[in-house]
Amino acid sequence: MLRSCTWVHFLMDSDERTVSRYLTRGTDHPNRYRILDVVPVVGAPPVAPSGGMCGLRYETTVPSSSLAPGGPDHPLPIMHFWGVAQHLHYTDRHARVDLETRSRHELPPSERTVAVLIPIRKSAAWWGLSQDKRQEFFLNKARREGHIAIGSRYVEGISRRLYHCRYLDPASPYDFLTYFEFDRLDEPRFRMLLSELRDVRNNPEWVYVEHEYEIWMTKVG
Numbered sequence: 001m002l003r004s005c006t007w008v009h010f011l012m013d014s015d016e017r018t019v020s021r022y023l024t025r026g027t028d029h030p031n032r033y034r035i036l037d038v039v040p041v042v043g044a045p046p047v048a049p050s051g052g053m054c055g056l057r058y059e060t061t062v063p064s065s066s067l068a069p070g071g072p073d074h075p076l077p078i079m080h081f082w083g084v085a086q087h088l089h090y091t092d093r094h095a096r097v098d099l100e101t102r103s104r105h106e107l108p109p110s111e112r113t114v115a116v117l118i119p120i121r122k123s124a125a126w127w128g129l130s131q132d133k134r135q136e137f138f139l140n141k142a143r144r145e146g147h148i149a150i151g152s153r154y155v156e157g158i159s160r161r162l163y164h165c166r167y168l169d170p171a172s173p174y175d176f177l178t179y180f181e182f183d184r185l186d187e188p189r190f191r192m193l194l195s196e197l198r199d200v201r202n203n204p205e206w207v208y209v210e211h212e213y214e215i216w217m218t219k220v221g
């Protein structure tokens with residue numbers, strides 16, 4: 001039997017009714033979004049880059065990767081992402097306390113609140129590394145900062161959630177869903193964070209990213 005844990009679902013469609021019907025009892029913290037853009041980074045996104053769609057995010061403790069079947073009257077949303085919140089794998093106690101103390105909480109819905117969902121898949125070469133080798137990529141080493149040191153320079157302004165989806169059934173095309181919120185005044189800093197994390201000279205972990213795109217949204221509810 002699966003242990004109780006937090007599942008997240010992101011649903012996106014051009015018709016608000018298609019996503020709203022999934023708001024039932026047991027769905028925690030639902031949020032609504034207006035989708036602004038879908039930006040390819042590595043590989044192609046599943047839908048053509050476009051705005052004009054709406055989104056819904058909810059968390060639940062009910063294990064549920066798949067959505068209830070659609071049908072002519074209830075089509076499935078154009079995009080569906082699912083994942084689970086897990087324990088930390090690479091963060092030591094010092095970094096954990098530091099990040100927890102300084103990290104920004106989620107922002108209230110507003111025309112000023114930008115939300116970005118970034119689904120990511122890493123290569124077989126990454127998953128073939130030993131645990132200690134993978135952890136090294138997150139740490140500050142000679143001549144490079146690594147993921148945690150880079151990210152920790154941005155935590156005050158940017159809220160982040162990490163969901164895992166590598167070993168779920170049905171299988172997800174991604175290993176991770178990363179989700180961020182910030183005030184629109186902080187958008188330049190968020191873009192700077194992205195370019196720093198993707199600079200493989202300072203963060204060689206990103207060599208192993210084989211699929212990545214950004215879904216830019218406004219958090220409206």
Ligand code: HEM
Nearest residue numbers: 087088089090091118120148151152154155158160176178
């Ligand atoms: C806001 C600044 C950020 C901070 C402080 C931060 C911090 C962290 C930390 C501490 C972990 C390790 C979690 C663990 O121990 O299991 C992690 C994992 C991860 N982060 Fe970030 N991060 C930030 C921004 C980002 C961004 C912008 C992206 C995407 C473009 C991203 C993608 C990921 C992914 C995919 C993982 C999981 C990697 C794996 O387990 O192989 N992070 N992050």
